[in-house]
Amino acid sequence: MDKVILTGDRPTGRLHIGHYVGSLRSRVELQNKGDYDKFYIMIADVQALTDNWDNPEKVRQNIIEVALDYLSVGIDPSKVTIFIQSGVKGLYQLTCFYMDVVTLARLERNPTIKSELKMRNFGESIPVGFLTYPISQAADITGFDATVIPVGDDQLPMIEQTREIVRSINNIYGDTLYEPKAVLPENEACRRLPGTDGDAKMSKSLGNCIYLADDEETIKKKVMSMYTDPNHIRIEDPGKVEGNTVFTYLDAFVKEDSFEKYLPEFKNLDELKAKYQQGGLGDVKIKKFLFEVLNEELAPVREKRKYYEEHIDEVIAILKKGTEEASAHCDQVVDRLRRNMKINYFDNDDIASNYR
Numbered sequence: 308m309d310k311v312i313l314t315g316d317r318p319t320g321r322l323h324i325g326h327y328v329g330s331l332r333s334r335v336e337l338q339n340k341g342d343y344d345k346f347y348i349m350i351a352d353v354q355a356l357t358d359n360w361d362n363p364e365k366v367r368q369n370i371i372e373v374a375l376d377y378l379s380v381g382i383d384p385s386k387v388t389i390f391i392q393s394g395v396k397g398l399y400q401l402t403c404f405y406m407d408v409v410t411l412a413r414l415e416r417n418p419t420i421k422s423e424l425k426m427r428n429f430g431e432s433i434p435v436g437f438l439t440y441p442i443s444q445a446a447d448i449t450g451f452d453a454t455v456i457p458v459g460d461d462q463l464p465m466i467e468q469t470r471e472i473v474r475s476i477n478n479i480y481g482d483t484l485y486e487p488k489a490v491l492p493e494n495e496a497c498r499r500l501p502g503t504d505g506d507a508k509m510s511k512s513l514g515n516c517i518y519l520a521d522d523e524e525t526i527k528k529k530v531m532s533m534y535t536d537p538n539h540i541r542i543e544d545p546g547k548v549e550g551n552t553v554f555t556y557l558d559a560f561v562k563e564d565s566f567e568k569y570l571p572e573f574k575n576l577d578e579l580k581a582k583y584q585q586g587g588l589g590d591v592k593i594k595k596f597l598f599e600v601l602n603e604e605l606a607p608v609r610e611k612r613k614y615y616e617e618h619i620d621e622v623i624a625i626l627k628k629g630t631e632e633a634s635a636h637c638d639q640v641v642d643r644l645r646r647n648m649k650i651n652y653f654d655n656d657d658i659a660s661n662y663r
């Protein structure tokens with residue numbers, strides 16, 4: 308079995324540091340290790356339209372933004388196929404067939420769908436396309452025979468649902484699809500980075516993000532107004548580290564040499580946390596440190612972005628070539644499924660065999 312990696316993002320906004328630690332950073336590591344047969348990254352515009360159907364222009368604009376984000380964090384189009392979901396027509400066919408093996412009750416039980424529905428306040432008017440996007444996501448994964456899916460933990464229920472669909476299809480039609488495996492970041496803080504407001508998840512839809520493309524001043528402003536411990540009022544007060552977003556971000560971003568470079572009076576994060584808990588360490592100090600750490604990581608990303616912004620035709624060509632490549636692979640999977648379903652009526656004369 309080939310090792311095929313697939314991940315994707317919804318073009319609903321620019322990518323943020325939650326994406327970076329949850330998925331982008333490990334994509335670049337995987338890419339550089341080279342231990343795979345194929346590596347796909349999908350810009351999920353069809354999925355983005357399920358809750359932005361009335362604002363297609365937003366989705367359209369963000370396709371380029373997301374592509375720029377990929378390239379600026381170091382995704383290398385000579386190693387990875389970047390493509391646009393809507394251009395891969397085989398995916399619509401797979402989605403359609405998979406719909407038959409999933410019940411409405413199962414979709415309504417999907418925990419990610421449940422919380423996303425609540426967040427979006429659809430009330431009684433839930434778009435069918437939104438409710439069924441886990442099925443279309445199963446098509447996205449299986450349509451390229453993907454086996455390894457690096458994601459944040461909000462995606463685990465989606466991968467589980469995909470595995471169920473694969474098992475159903477294989478049971479009915481014989482071995483056709485591969486069961487994918489989710490790969491989460493080892494560092495727990497990275498699996499679901501909270502928003503700058505302390506909300507459980509940094510999310511484009513919640514507006515609590517530090518974007519990869521934010522300039523230095525913007526990052527500084529966002530960091531300085533971040534949620535910490537509301538009871539840590541004076542510097543002398545003992546502070547809480549758990550649920551303190553600044554510390555969660557430090558957990559996700561601090562490197563071995565960060566203290567030596569930007570806060571040499573402490574040796575490591577454990578020492579810094581202990582001091583904060585004991586009292587005598589102000590929020591301004593930890594926020595300034597976090598800003599330095601973040602800025603060091605994001606400055607080269609901004610630089611690279613500038614290059615691609617000035618060479619936008621290169622970006623378009625990358626997307627076009629990637630979408631063609633991805634389509635060719637997906638067509639093979641569709642053919643395989645149609646053959647196993649025996650609905651490839653015109654490939655042979657089987658359909659008329661009773662009459663011959």
Ligand code: ATP
Pocket residue numbers: 315316317318319325326328329330457458459460461462497498499500501508509510511512513
């Ligand atoms: P939207 O609000 O439109 O759903 P989003 O910010 O949740 O946007 P997605 O495009 O849905 O972003 O997610 C893309 C990938 O990034 C997924 O693998 C997801 O798990 C991961 N991801 C998104 N937000 C975070 C986060 N805060 N921490 C870790 N990983 C995240």
Ligand code: MG
Pocket residue numbers: none
């Ligand atoms: Mg999301």
